[in-house]
Amino acid sequence: MQASVRVANSDLHAKFGPKLITSVPGPRAQRIVADDHRLISPSYTRGYPLVVKNGRGCRIQDVDGNEFLDFTAGIAVDSTGHCHPEVVKAIQEQAAQLIHMSGTDFYYDLMPQVASRLSAIAPMPGPHRFYFGNSGAEAVECALKLARYHTGRQNIISFFGSFHGRTMGALSLTASKVQQKRRFAPFVPGVTHVPYPYRYRGTGGGPQEEEAYGLSCARFLEEKLFKTMLPPEEVAAIFVEPIQGEGGYVVPPNIFLQELRRICDRHGILLVADEVQSGVGRTGRWWAIEHSGVEPDIVCIAKGIASGMPLGICMAKAELMDWVPGSHASTYGGNPICLAAAMATLNIIEREGMNNAATVGAAAFARLGAWVEKYEIVGDVRGRGLMIGVEIIEDKQSRKQAGALRDRIVDLAFERGLLLLGCGENTVRLCPPLIVTQEETDVALDILECVIEECVMLATR
Structure with missing residues (x-):
């Protein structure tokens, strides 16, 4: 054949x-x-x-x-x-000017430049603040710490089938393959996993049945979890992939994400969108969560943002990033060469x-x-x-x-x-x-x- x-x-x-x-x-x-x-x-x-x-x-x-x-x-x-020649040129020109000067300790123009560019295309209204790290896992670690810091709450909700990284905080949120967690316990405490609407494995029906299935997965939180074992006022954040990546490229019904947003609003919980694999134009929009019309509170960004250079970003509503100097930092995060590659990448993807x-x-x-x-x-x-x-x-x-x-x-x-x-x-x-x-x-x-x-x-x- x-x-x-x-x-x-x-x-x-x-x-x-x-x-x-x-x-x-x-x-x-x-x-x-x-x-x-x-x-x-x-x-x-x-x-x-x-x-x-x-x-x-x-x-x-x-x-x-x-x-x-x-x-x-x-x-x-x-x-x-x-x-890509535009990315290569940006990397070469930046490398000839400055390779590293830690953004943790000093200032350089590329950090607010990239932040401003991302703020203009954010999936939630501004103003925004940004943290620069080196990978998707680091972006998730930042979001996890920030959610606990800002809310004063300890508990986190994640989903079966999710992948958020392999560092200990991100790994604690991950639930896609058992080998990723085998022999590494104990994990960061306070994480609860709940079902994610996997349409092909959960229902074979038409659009109405799929929407009902997605709604039931979201409402499981209020109808079961919050009534039996996890007080909602003690939950800092819900971490969700708008499309599960390692879990099997699983696309949930839009109503699932919409109901999560409503639940978060009712209980003062932050909604964190892990867009590490699904973001930066891959789904035909800047962010996969935009297909649902849902506005998150925090977005985790990496992978496609810098065309192969190591860069992870945590984007949050400005009022949420209220921690003080020394709360979180990274020596290499927001490296000048990586940020130059990110600016070139955003130009190409937008064009x-x-x-x-x-x-x-x-x-x-x-x-x-x-x-x-x-x-x-x-x-x-x-x-x-x-x-x-x-x-x-x-x-x-x-x-x-x-x-x-x-x-x-x-x-x-x-x-x-x-x-x-x-x-x-x-x-x-x-x-x-x-x-x-x-x-x-x-x-x-x-x-x-x-x-x-x-x-x-x-x-x-």
């Missing part, structure tokens, strides 16, 4: 497709992988043996000269593609990336959606913009999660020159750079469809 698709789109694949000159991994890659296994922490979750040498746009070249089509974007980090994510994402979603009826192993397709998940199952009747089959699909795609990642128990995630073209997307989906058809045929033999 792969051959038939390639013949039908031979010119497209020749121009926009991957270019493999060796089997993968090639000989150089194999040597480096062997060295890595000997020297590097085994805690990293490598899926397949890709050894990267360089990247441009939506393409990655490995150390053996093989060129891949990248639909991972460094786990949704390289939002403007690899080595073209966000609209492209909406347009190309909609076309991809339309094609992928047809696969639910076409292929027995495709259970669900969900997402917004260029944040799309394809859930792989054993069969339609049981909906049994097929994690091993999902992994096989990702591996086969790699062997054909397409880079993908999994998320959740059994979902393939598509999160290419926001500048990906329609032609590159068509080729990537051709390859993915060929792999899925191959797996279907093998299963029926």
Whole structure:
């Protein structure tokens, strides 16, 4: 089946497709992988043996000269593609002027520049204040500490399926994979996890049933949790991903987020939106929570904000960030080079990336959606913009999660020159750079469809 698709789109694949000159991994890659296994922490979750040498746009070249089509974007980090010339120029020019002078102790203009730029596109009314760190986990740690500091309350609510990071505070909020927490207890106390509306796993009904399901998940807090074990006046914040990332690219009904906002307002609880993976234009809007019309109190930002440079940001309503000097800080947070990359990234996404994510994402979603009826192993397709998940199952009747089959699909795609990642128990995630073209997307989906058809045929033999 792969051959038939390639013949039908031979010119497209020749121009926009991957270019493999060796089997993968090639000989150089194999040597480096062997060295890595000997020297590097085994805690990293490598899926397949890709050894990267360089990247441009939506393409990655490995150390053996093989060129891949990248639909991972460094786990949704390289939002403007690899080595976008405007980002590279901003990094080079800043590095020639100032590499580091800790913003914890001194001032420089890029910090208020980036803050002002983000304030103008914030998903809640201003004024705002900003904290700069180095990663998504650090942005979450800041939000956790700030929520407790401002409210004087200790308890936090998070959701099953959530991923907020691996540092101890962020890990305490995380509930996506048990291995992430195994043998690291005790965790930060005061965190309670509650159900998140996973439509495909919770209801198979139409829009009305899905809304009722989303509403019931939110109302679980008042109808059960607050009546039995957690006084609402002792809850500082609810941390929620507007779209769950590591949990499986799960998109909740808008009414779920809307009801969370109402619950927070009733009880003086802060609503924290973790937009680390879903923010900065990836869903076709600046922030995924904007699709629901909900205004959060605090937003956690990282990944795509600086096109690969390490930057994490906690954005809050100004009145909430009322702590005093020494309460929280970071030596490297808001590094000048990272902030210069962020300014260039925001320019590119505003000019073209966000609209492209909406347009190309909609076309991809339309094609992928047809696969639910076409292929027995495709259970669900969900997402917004260029944040799309394809859930792989054993069969339609049981909906049994097929994690091993999902992994096989990702591996086969790699062997054909397409880079993908999994998320959740059994979902393939598509999160290419926001500048990906329609032609590159068509080729990537051709390859993915060929792999899925191959797996279907093998299963029926």
